[in-house]
Amino acid sequence: MSSPILRLVAQRILLGMVLLLAVSVLIFAGTQILPGDVAQAILGQAATPEALANLREQLGLNDPAWLRYLHWLGGILHGDFGTAQSSGLDIASSISTRLKNTLFLAACAAIVAVPLAVILGLIAVRYRNGFVDKLISGLALASTSFPEFFIGYVLIFVFAVHWQIFPSISTVDESTPFLERLQAVVLPATALTLVVLAHMMRMTRAAILNVMQSAYIETAELKGLKPFDVIRKHAFPNAIAPIVNVVMLNLAYLIVGVVVVEVIFVYPGMGQYLVDHVSKRDVPVVQAVGLIFAAVYITLNIVADIAAIVANPRLRHPK
Amino acid sequence: MSKELEYLSRRVASGKLSRRDFLGRAAALGVAAPFANSLLSSAARAAGPVKGGTLKAGMVGGASTDSLDPALDASQVPFAFGKVWGETLVELAPGGGVEYLIAEEIGASDDAKTWTMKIRKGVQFHNGKEVTPDDVVATLKRHSDEKSKSGALGVLKGIDTIKTDGGNVVVTLKDPNADLPYLMADYHLIIQPNGGMDKPDAGIGTGPYKVAINKPGVKYGGERFANYWQPDKYGHADQVEIIIINDATARTAALQGGQVNMINRVEPKIVDLVKRLPGVTIRAASGRGFYPFNMFCDTAPFDNNDLRMALKLAMDREEMLTKILRGYGSVGNDMPVNKAYPLFTEIEQRKFDPEKAAALYKKSGHSGSILLRTSDVAFPGAVDAAQLYQQSCAKAGIKIEIKREPGDGYWTEVWNKQPFSLSYWGGRPTQDQMYSTAYLSTADWNDTHFKRPDFDKMVLAARGELDEAKRKKIYRDMGEMMRDEGGLIVPFFNQFVDATGKGVEGWVDNPAQELSNGHALIQCWLQA
Numbered sequence: 001m002s003s004p005i006l007r008l009v010a011q012r013i014l015l016g017m018v019l020l021l022a023v024s025v026l027i028f029a030g031t032q033i034l035p036g037d038v039a040q041a042i043l044g045q046a047a048t049p050e051a052l053a054n055l056r057e058q059l060g061l062n063d064p065a066w067l068r069y070l071h072w073l074g075g076i077l078h079g080d081f082g083t084a085q086s087s088g089l090d091i092a093s094s095i096s097t098r099l100k101n102t103l104f105l106a107a108c109a110a111i112v113a114v115p116l117a118v119i120l121g122l123i124a125v126r127y128r129n130g131f132v133d134k135l136i137s138g139l140a141l142a143s144t145s146f147p148e149f150f151i152g153y154v155l156i157f158v159f160a161v162h163w164q165i166f167p168s169i170s171t172v173d174e175s176t177p178f179l180e181r182l183q184a185v186v187l188p189a190t191a192l193t194l195v196v197l198a199h200m201m202r203m204t205r206a207a208i209l210n211v212m213q214s215a216y217i218e219t220a221e222l223k224g225l226k227p228f229d230v231i232r233k234h235a236f237p238n239a240i241a242p243i244v245n246v247v248m249l250n251l252a253y254l255i256v257g258v259v260v261v262e263v264i265f266v267y268p269g270m271g272q273y274l275v276d277h278v279s280k281r282d283v284p285v286v287q288a289v290g291l292i293f294a295a296v297y298i299t300l301n302i303v304a305d306i307a308a309i310v311a312n313p314r315l316r317h318p319k
Numbered sequence: 320m321s322k323e324l325e326y327l328s329r330r331v332a333s334g335k336l337s338r339r340d341f342l343g344r345a346a347a348l349g350v351a352a353p354f355a356n357s358l359l360s361s362a363a364r365a366a367g368p369v370k371g372g373t374l375k376a377g378m379v380g381g382a383s384t385d386s387l388d389p390a391l392d393a394s395q396v397p398f399a400f401g402k403v404w405g406e407t408l409v410e411l412a413p414g415g416g417v418e419y420l421i422a423e424e425i426g427a428s429d430d431a432k433t434w435t436m437k438i439r440k441g442v443q444f445h446n447g448k449e450v451t452p453d454d455v456v457a458t459l460k461r462h463s464d465e466k467s468k469s470g471a472l473g474v475l476k477g478i479d480t481i482k483t484d485g486g487n488v489v490v491t492l493k494d495p496n497a498d499l500p501y502l503m504a505d506y507h508l509i510i511q512p513n514g515g516m517d518k519p520d521a522g523i524g525t526g527p528y529k530v531a532i533n534k535p536g537v538k539y540g541g542e543r544f545a546n547y548w549q550p551d552k553y554g555h556a557d558q559v560e561i562i563i564i565n566d567a568t569a570r571t572a573a574l575q576g577g578q579v580n581m582i583n584r585v586e587p588k589i590v591d592l593v594k595r596l597p598g599v600t601i602r603a604a605s606g607r608g609f610y611p612f613n614m615f616c617d618t619a620p621f622d623n624n625d626l627r628m629a630l631k632l633a634m635d636r637e638e639m640l641t642k643i644l645r646g647y648g649s650v651g652n653d654m655p656v657n658k659a660y661p662l663f664t665e666i667e668q669r670k671f672d673p674e675k676a677a678a679l680y681k682k683s684g685h686s687g688s689i690l691l692r693t694s695d696v697a698f699p700g701a702v703d704a705a706q707l708y709q710q711s712c713a714k715a716g717i718k719i720e721i722k723r724e725p726g727d728g729y730w731t732e733v734w735n736k737q738p739f740s741l742s743y744w745g746g747r748p749t750q751d752q753m754y755s756t757a758y759l760s761t762a763d764w765n766d767t768h769f770k771r772p773d774f775d776k777m778v779l780a781a782r783g784e785l786d787e788a789k790r791k792k793i794y795r796d797m798g799e800m801m802r803d804e805g806g807l808i809v810p811f812f813n814q815f816v817d818a819t820g821k822g823v824e825g826w827v828d829n830p831a832q833e834l835s836n837g838h839a840l841i842q843c844w845l846q847a
Contacts, residue, residue, distance in 0.1 A: 051466075086384035087535060088520070094383070156572045168572045169377070169579075171538055171562055266564050266573075268537040276382040276536055 121204025405524030457514025527554025607746025651809030
C-alpha cells in the first residue's frame, strides 16, 4: 500500500464524518423549526402553565438551541438517544433490537442478491444479445417492475398458504433460535432479492460491456482466451467501481427502505418503527432513526468510494 | 342412526374418539361430511371448554408507540390485550345488560345520584395481592384526573366524589345518571393495584392471563394466571398471543396458513372469499357503529325539514347495504341507535320512496344541485356510497353534486365543518352516551348542528330516570324525533366481521366491540 491511496481513503472517511455531522445539524434544526413546542406536544390539551414550565425545565428547553444540540449530540456519542415521548421506553434499547432485525434481513437478502446479480450480469455479457441475455434481463426487469407488495403477496400465496412450507408471518425476537430466524426471513428476503436484483444485474452488464469495447479486450480475445476468461480476468476487475457503487446503493435501500415488505410479512424492523413514531410526532425517535439512516447511507457510500479507489490500478500502482 | 352419531360425537368431544375416526364412521352411516362436522361442533360446545394449547389472534390496530397503561388505550390491539390481563368492575353482557366482574353488585339511590358498588372478595391481582375497595377508588381517581390523559375521562366527568365504605365503593354524581353501571364497563377502567398510580403500565391486573410478552406493535403474550377467580368461564388456553398484522391480506393469509387462530376486521369486499376457505368461520356480529350522511340543521338549504325529509326518503338503504357492505350490516332508520343498544324500541322502518321525496323536494322550494362531500377515510366504501346515493336521488329528481375530499384533513376541515358530508360513528355503550356525545345542543361533536332545547330536556330526563319502562318510552320519543326531524341520514349500521380458524370453539357474538368485545381470546378454546 502506498501513500496516495491511504491519503485518499482517510480523506473520504473524514469527509463522511463531516457530512454526518452536517446531517445531524440539519435533523436537529428541522425538528426545531416544527411549529409548536415539545413540552406542549407531550402534555397536549391537559397542559397547565405550571406543568408546562416544569416540563420545559426538566427537558432543558430553556437552554439555547446550540447547547441543546450539543447535549443531544453528546448523548448520542455515549449511545443515549433519550426516551420516546409516546411510550416512555428507552430509544437506544428499542432501536437496537429493531436495527439488528433490519440488518439481519438486509444481510440475508444481500448475501443472495449481490452474488446472484453479478453472476447473472457476467452470464448476460458472455451471451450478450442472445437468448440467454434477453431471458435474464427480461425476468430481472419484470421482477423489479412488480411492486414489492405484489411480489410479497404472491410469495405468501404460493409458499405460506398453498404449500405451507414457510411462515407468512416473520415475527422474530431475541429468543428466536438462528435456524428459525433464518426460516422466518426466507420469504421477505426473497421478495427483497427480486426487487433489487435487476438494478445491480443491469449495471454489472452495462459496466462490463463498456469495458469490452477497449483495445486490451480485443488483444485478450486475439491471444485465444476463452470468452468467459476474458470477462472474468480482464473486463470485470476494470468494471468494479460502478458495480460497487450500485451494489452499495441497493444495500442502503435494503436497510432504510423496506417498510412495505416489513408490513406485509409482519417483520419487526426499523421501517415500521419509524412510521409509527412519525404518525405520533414522536420527535426524539424520528431524530434518532433519521440519524441512523443517514449514517448507514454515508457509511455505505464511503465503502463504495474506497472500493473504487482501491480498485483503480492507476492509484494502486503509482508510477 | 342419529342416536349413534350423537353418541359418537360426544365420544369425540370427550377425547375418546378421534375426529378422523368419527368422520369415517359417519360416512359409513351415510352422513355427509359437512353435517357430521356441524354435529361435532355442537357436541364440542355441549361438552364444555377444552383446556390447554396456545390461542393466537392476528389483529390490525397496534403500533410500536402503544403502552400497557390502560388509560392510554385507543386502538384495537391494546383494547383486546387489556381484556386478556385485566378486568373492569363490570362488562357489557352479550345479550344486553351488564356482567358483574370485580363489582359483585351495583345499586343506586332513588335519585340516581349516589351509587354503591359492592366489591367482590377473593379476587387476586397477578402480584398475589387481593383486590380491595381502595384499589378501585384509586383506579377511578386516576382516570378522572386530567393528568392521566385517560380515554375514560369524558365518561367520568359527571362524578363528584369517590369513597370507600367498608367493602363497598360509593360514587356520588353531580347530576343523576341511571347509566352508571354501563359507564364502569369502559375498557380503560381496568382495576389495577393502587389504581396504577405507582406504575401505570405495569400490566398487573386480575385478568385470566399474566402479561408474558410485551412488544408494542409486534406481539403480546399472556400466560394463564393460576389464581384466576373464575377459571371455568374464562382462560381456557394455556397461553394466548396477539400478533399485530396491520395488512389485511397478510392477516387473511396468516389465518389461512394456520399461523393464527382468529383475525379481526375482515373487509366486506373479501368476506365471501374468506368464507370459502376450508376450516374458516366468519364471525359477524351486528354492532353499534354506523355510517351517517350528516346535514347541518341550521344551515341553508338543510334548515328546511321538508328538504331534509326528501333527502332521507331518497336513500335506498337496502341497495346500500347489499352493495357497500355486501350484506354485513343492517339497514339504518335515520337515528343513531339500533337494537344493539339497551332499552331500544323498534320504530317503523323508513323506506326508499322517490315519489314522496320528489313531492317534498318540490315543497321545500329548493332548486339546483346539492353539494355532498365524501372521502375514502369517512368509511370503507364512502365514495361508492356517495355515488349510489347520487343515483337514488336522481330517481326523485334531486340533483346531488359529489365532491371528493382528500383523506388528509377530512376530520379537521370537512367533518363537522361542512354542511353535508359523510362520516363514521363507532357507537357508545348506551343510548344516553350516544345522544349526549353528538346530539345535545352543547355537544362539541354535534355534527348535524341539531340544537333543540326540547330534545336536550328529554336527554337529561332519561338520564336521571331509574324506571326502565319510563326511560324506554323517552328513548323511543327521542328516536322518533331524530328520525323525523334530525339532520342525519343513516343508510346502515355495520357489523364487526372477524374470522376464526380450524378448531376454535366457544365464540359468543357480542355487539359491544369486535372480537366478541375483546373476549374471544379468553373465552374461546381449541378443539383438537
